[in-house]
Amino acid sequence: MLLRQGEPAAPPVAGPAHRLKAGARGDGRLAAAFLAPALIGFGLFYLYPALRGAWYSMTDWNLLSRPRFVGLDNYARLLHDPLFWNSLKVTAGYVVLNLGIQLVAGLGLAALLHRLTRSLVLRSLLVVPWLVPNVTTGLLWMWLLDADLGFVNHLLTGAGLPAQGFLTSPDLALPSVAVITSWSGTGYTALLLYAGMLLVPRHVYEAAALDGSGEIRTFFRVTLPLMRPILAFVLVVSLIDSFQLFDAVAVTTKGGPVNATRVIYHYIYEQAFTHFKMGYASALALSLVLVLGVLTFVQMRLLRASASDLA
Amino acid sequence: MNKAHLAAGALLLLTAACGGSGGPGGSGADDGPVTLTYALWDDAQQGAYQQCADAFHKANPGITITINQAAWDQYWQNLTTQMVSGKAPDVITMQTTYYPQFVKNGQLLDLGPMAEADKVDFGQYRPGLADLWVKDGKRYGLPKDWDTIAIVYNTALVKKAGLDLGDLTWNPADGGTFEKALARLTVDTSGRRGDEPGFDKSKVAVYGIVAELNDGSQGQNGWGDLAVSNGFRYIDKNPFGTRYFYDDPKLAETAAWFRRLMDKGYAAPYDKKSSLGPDVVLGSGKGALGITGSWMIKTYLDSTEQKFAFAPLPTGPQGRKSAYNGLADTVYAGTEHPEAAWKWVKFLGSTACQDIVADSAVAFPAITSSTERAVKAHKAAHRDVSAFTSQADAPGGTFLLPVSDHGDEIDQIVGTAMEEVWLGQKDARTALTAANQRVNALFTAGG
Incomplete structure (x- = not known):
């Protein structure tokens, strides 16, 4: 009885849980795909230039010469x-x-x-x-x-x-x-x-x-x-x-x-x-x-x- | 997934765009067909130089010239960013304020050995022009054209005032006959002239002079010329001096005189002057006279709004002095085709091209014989440009504009100091002495 009762009951409980887990993994990938353009854009056009800017701010770069490190000058x-x-x-x-x-x-x-x-x-x-x-x-x-x-x-x-x-x-x-x-x-x-x-x-x-x-x-x-x-x-x-x-x-x-x-x-x-x-x-x-x-x-x-x- | 593909695609495109910097022409060898890019800023000259390019291509079928024109305001920024990305034009029209900076950063090719090998005759150019382009024994350009300064005036207004501007005098104390003429040419809204009793300087309809006062560190279009005719010297050595003399009282006197013109109502107060440029104001008939360069000849003489003519600058205590400046063609150090580029520069600096430029009368070419040809072309078109040429030919009639390092910074420092004088915020002596200290500090800082 318990088994028989539990058997049909189990899948509905486990099922959604399983599906949820699988779904979570799938969503993660999908989320990453959706986020990628924004992230790549952010990285390429904001983060990277900002880091470069931080580096240049410690050099004497004049566009044409090779940047030379000058610390906090x-x-x-x-x-x-x-x-x-x-x-x-x-x-x-x-x-x-x-x-x-x-x-x-x-x-x-x-x-x-x-x-x-x-x-x-x-x-x-x-x-x-x-x-x-x-x-x-x-x-x-x-x-x-x-x-x-x-x-x-x-x-x-x-x-x-x-x-x-x-x-x-x-x-x-x-x-x-x-x-x-x-x-x-x-x-x-x-x-x-x-x-x-x-x-x-x-x-x-x-x-x-x-x-x-x-x-x-x-x-x-x-x-x-x-x-x-x-x-x-x-x-x-x-x-x-x-x-x-x-x-x-x-x-x-x-x-x-x-x-x-x-x-x-x-x-x-x-x-x-x-x-x-x-x-x-x-x-x-x-x-x-x-x-x-x-x-x-x-x-x-x-x-x-x-x-x-x-x- | 699609978005990721899109992003990847965009990245690919980007790298492709960045990677495609092989420069125009493609093939590295000089024996194949070569395409050179030639940069200039004056759109009025583009036609003449296109004719040169066509003639050059006929003589050298393997080399094609593409002209790349960008307006003066963007020209230098374009050039610098193009150099950073390594694809600047192969041959560049160069100006004296900017070229030291490019030389300092190794962006221009030394043309000396090639000029020597090909025995370029520097005697064919007007005196002084070729030497401007030599630094530390290296030659960076061949002279292209030159310009001088003269008075431009509205013929109708000057006739109405009953004046002859042919031989004016000037001094910084009372302004000589030049100031008298300016007073006479100024008219208030009730028709009274600047030299008549009851003249109302707060209600001026026509200003005697529309001066280009926001003119950087050289004052080429006005204060510089008069200051030199008053005995002012810009720099200890030209080109490539390292000490400026902006604190010279001779310059301060001149600046103070210009400032007095505003107080007297003969020139628009600096804070109430048009920002649209003297040619626009003169074209509107709200000014009688200006000081301008020979590159503006066609703009003024072809004006449909007013009739203009030119007169020589006034004679100062030290004589009549006009700024004299020259441009040159230079080769980008990063060019893939130095041989072909040199050939083109040599052609640009020869009578073959300069005569073409002369015939179109868009500039005075650097070669003496081509200049004569340009004068003839102007004469044939009934344009009297003798105010510019006779000044260039007069012994001691011209001075070369200063060429040194830090040109762009000096331009800003002195330009701002001059603005302080025009606005009456500081007297000329104080402002210019302070500016001169900052200018000379640029050279001692070892920058």
Whole structure:
């Protein structure tokens, strides 16, 4: 009886277990196959270059000569390089300006989209500037903002105001660049934030409305706190993105006037491909990795990005 | 599985792409058919050099030339990265600021022995041009063309001002008749000229001069020429000196004079000047005059927006001085066909090719007789280029631009210091003295 009862019972128990084990092995292979392209890509285009970069940062390689090991010389030089510190300062200034404009404008746009209209056409129009290649954006604005022949100055002088050297004055160049990149990036930020707002359940808003909370109060007391994880995500991504500013500067100001827009990426590029100091450029790049890593960590920590108040 | 195959395939493709660096031409021997790549940056010259390439191919059926043109802004970066991957063009158009760096890293072939064996006559070139390309007894290039500097002006605006720019004088104190002319050419929005009472410098419609001030360490298109005519010397020895004199008060005076033009309203303030280049601003009619190089002759004279003409530079305290610069053709040290490459360079440096270039009038060829031919070609097309040529022929009328190591870094250091002066952030003396210390430190650091 026991046997007879156990016999038919055994396979169903053992069967799935067997199948599970076999399946696990099969999945492993399949998983490896699925992961391989990403892993190979990561290894080939990220890990290997990063390791090479780390090695070059300890050499005096100038692209054409044989790299010679110089230890930490490049890093020692970096500490005393006023242009490096200047580029960090300029970059920080740009990041603050750019993040500020993009977040405020992006939140405003997202709130409008969320509460006023959900038109697909409007949402699509928002990202159009973001779809324009950065170099095109840069060239476009360079002509528009030109001190002498630009359309914007034409409007200014037409209204009786003095013309401005938007990209040629040391005081205006960096803010101008920040406005240009914000022009192209805000729509995308707004879309991300809008998606975050959609995650906030409707009933919360109904409850808020019942409690007599107005539109603005609801926004600050309900919407913003509840979309903290997405805010954190947007902040981290935009921060890293702003640190990597290059094309707009390369097209419009080339780092000038007098270092006013020489952001860290442009400085690295100049060292590497204008002065061919690959070793020093690598050291600069690795220092930037360090800075970005610390900043990201701090941000994630401060914003408790992995925990949602909705849960 | 499929994805893994794809990845493997992509890898294979990649290695194939990387491995295919055998260079153009393929066969290593020089007796088979050979294809050489020739790099240049000036698209205006490409046609003329294609004619040279065709003529060369006719004479040497075994060698085909492929011209590889890349704009100036990308040219040097392309070249360097191509050298890193070992497949740079076989023959390269070279410029004096950049060539020391390539020589230092052993990327250029010493053409001396071949030039000697083939008895190249260096006397046929205009004086000074051939010597620029010799370092430590090794010759790296054959002269290709040369350029000088002159004033370019809008003929209508100058006529309206009733000026003759044929023989201007200049000094850094009061600017001489040059500054007087600039004042006269400047017009504010209510039609008052810069030398008339009531001129409003904050509302200028036409600037007297559109100066190319963001001009690196040499100021070829303006401050350099005037500074030398004021007695300034760039470097202790040219080519390949090791001490610069950017702290010379003669240079500071000149820079300060340019800065004063902005204060007086004869030139656009540096922070409010167009970043689109003097030729665009002059073409728009918002400026009356500029200082430019002979390579721009066709751009200005063929302009459909304005009518332009050229005048000699003003005469400074030490005479009238124009920067004089030359290009050369060089051979990449990694070429698989040095013999064929030399043949092509020799052809480029001979009357056979330089006369072709002369007839198309896109540049002044380095060979004296070919230059005369280019002048004739310009004359036949009713282009008056005597401002450039007579300056080149005048005794002591030209100076060679400095050639030294660290050219790219000096360019940035001095260029930034000059910007500080133009912006009024520092006075010329302070900015240039500090820059000069940094420049000379490059040579003592043993880099």
